[in-house]
Amino acid sequence: MSSCQHELPRAYEPADVEKKWFPIWENNGYFHGKPNPDKKGYSIVIPPPNVTGILTLGHVLNNTLQDVLCRYHRMNGEEVCWFPGTDHAGIATEARVEKYLRKEENTGRDELGRDEFIRRVWKWKEEFGGKIIRQLRTLGCSCDWERERFTMDEGLSDAVRRVFVELYNKGYIYRGQRMINWCPVAKSALSDEEVIYKDVPGHFWHFRYPLADGSGYLVVATTRPETMFGDTAVAVNPDDPRYKHLIGKLVKLPLTDREIPIVGDEHADPTKGTGCVKITPAHDPNDFEVGKRHKLAVINVMNPDASLNANAGPEFEGLDRFEARKKCVAMMDEQGLLDKVEDIVHAVGYSERGDVPIETLVSYQWFCNMKELAKPAVEAVKSGSIKFYPERWSKTYFHWMENIQDWCISRQIWWGHRIPAWYNDDNGEVYVGVEAPTAPGKWRQEEDVLDTWFSSWLWPFSIMGWPKNTDELKYFYPTCDLVTGPDIIFFWVARMIMAGCEFMKEIPFRNVYFTSIIRDETGRKLSKSLGNSPDPLDVINAYGADALRFTIVYIAPVGMDIRYSNEKCEIGKTFANKLWNACRFRQMQGACTDAAEKLGAETVAALSGDEKWMLSKLDAALDSIKTSLADFRFHTAAHDLYDLVWSDFCDWFIEAEKVPLRAGGADKQRACEVLDYALWRILRMLHPFMPFITEELAHAMGFLADGDTIMYSAFPENDGLAVSDGLIAMVEGKFELVRGGRFLRANYNIPDGRKVNFFIKAADADALAELESERQMLTGLLNAENLTLSLDEFDSAADGAAPSKLCGRGTIYLPLAGLIDVNAELIKLGKQRKELEGWISGARGKLSNERFLAKAPEQVVADAKKQLAELEDKLTRTVELINSLS
């Protein structure tokens, strides 16, 4: 078939093979997808990794699965396009580059100013960014690299501006003063989703706030003493008999010279704490609401970096919030105003990126009202237009969507899409538009940029050229499948659905597969700080990309976390080696035949039992794999492939085929043809999972000509060479006898390599006939010198007692004149007899249960009867054996 066949080395060495094929694929344009009316389209958009990111095992899993899907659909004749790209990751990148500039040039944001800083970020991005995209190639990802995009590319930025303007004009986007989450590290507002709550130990400090008239004090409890400088009231419940008479009076706010009112408000719960609550409208969402009800002043006591500002007074101004807390408590204690201190564990909101406690504070920000956007997006999932795998994630989705809050979209950083709003300071006018205002006047553009996710939520269509109505959009949108982690269901998945429905009037994808989260062996999350996060490139160097891909798919359970360790890559590595050697074995039998694509009619007519068995195993695996992939049950497909190759093909089929191969002539020719046919099918079935080794072997074996690629070879179809159940049972009955023979050898320490005599007493005349027809194979598999097949008992009187093993189709004996340990055999057989009797009594009990007979399906009853008959037969034969030995 091909001139490029070459001899394979003894062990598979992935490094050179993997380096060789990727450039060939890429340079030939095999990854490129373009609108093609003659084919069905299949598209995936990559979850754009952060431009600062480097490859992690999470990416490996995620992108391997996407690649499996893409390669599979490509082999099914579809026009596949996998759109790659990166996300500008505003806060993360800005922090990363700031750190870099500080280290390399001892400069940064503040020194450089906005324009220069942004120029430096772009420079950094060109130089170091997107490393991950290059690393994905090492993994073999068949993305359409010609279409790589970045969320801050001109086209995508234009999409962002248009979307902003459209939502503003619809009244969804507005600017307002609200309680927001503030990250003191980024010195920016955050969305609710960017806050992570952690349980941490803390204290309740009970403070005495003296009544202004000197008649006593109220006790308030707080976890945040340093915010007391922003207190503008103390609230009590209006129905609380202890305090209601105090409403309207004043307390003196300690450490300040202010007096604040006691207000009556339902917010104060008489059953909690002392029943008195200090009200800090500037720093607590509930207090903010109380403040609004009572028209209280909002006193912000924090600087952007969470140090205290002038409102905290000269003693505290400039102090870090935690320093201020200590000092505040100490001063209260000194003044005898610290009532008591309680140790508690409470949830504290942390900034996702900065990993420090956030502040809640009141600030002017841009928001997007999501209520209307959510409606069609909820409907899309409810109606099944979009399906989630595993389905249960839809519950999480609905819960969030149905309680959706306004999205804080402005960020006080520089790296990102600057909000397209301009202020006219002369007349207070606000202009929002895609381009700067042309109207005369002094216009000043909004300083803030947009949340990173405000560009990523447009990704499925902005990456295809929207707002232009491109051919790509017409052909590839909506995309088919999305593969991502459940951790970004709110950040990204839900918002993409909303954006698709709103701006494209069509869902962005049909299926969403949520991957597992990868943990280490002990179940901890992988993280840099724990040092338990292996570098995938090291793993690829040690085991090979195919091995890593296969392993991670193989061990990824559906919808659960993965416990990963590098050692597990042995699975993929040894599997690759096994496949390699199966091919090597075939190659040692001679050149590739013409049968790889299709078996000739004559060959089909002449197939042996084992060969038919193998072909039907292949078909069964094929059907199962197709179903599994259609349901995103990747690991089931990987397990099927593993078992097919290792157990069925290597352990049984290759071993069985050694018999006709040894026989030579027509037998050998036929065996080679079937081996070629089966191997070529196996390689194609494996290709989506292990792209490199399968391409290499397809060429090395001569299944493909130079210049061809397995990437565009057809995924196998069920070949319709159907085989009867009877034949499968016959072949597997034969295998059982072989296993029985090996068991006997092992018991008597007779190496498999030594030829011995076997005697098989067939269970009945049919079995005898079948076994007789398989005599050659049986003799070969058992490595027997002589094989006697008979309906008669083994004649222990004449030939000496022999150990035996009971199998379905017969009983196999290993005659060992004089060597047998009769007692050991009797003990073994006695045990077996007892077991059989147990099962028989169970089976009889079931069959004598009238309700079972009446209610169970016919087939189940028939099977039970058949099983009982088999057990009874086995028992009879066991008893016969016992009698013959005792």
Place this chain on the structure above:
RNA sequence: GGGCGAUUAGCUCAGUUGGUUAGAGCGUUUGCUUUACACGCAAAAUGUCGGGGGUUCGAGUCCCUCAUCGCCCACCA
């Protein structure tokens, strides 16, 4: 407080509408360099399927309950 998931061999996990004697890999034990593979071959051992109750002719599988572990959301003066 609300929701979701997990609990099966020493370890990591399969087990698709309930239906023969619950499986795999790793590890363990034993024996093999048999003309692909020691990254290998053959064989063996190990389970009250977390506890309890229920439905059913029949439960690892369905229902209830308890326990333990984990995740998400909300709340917390």
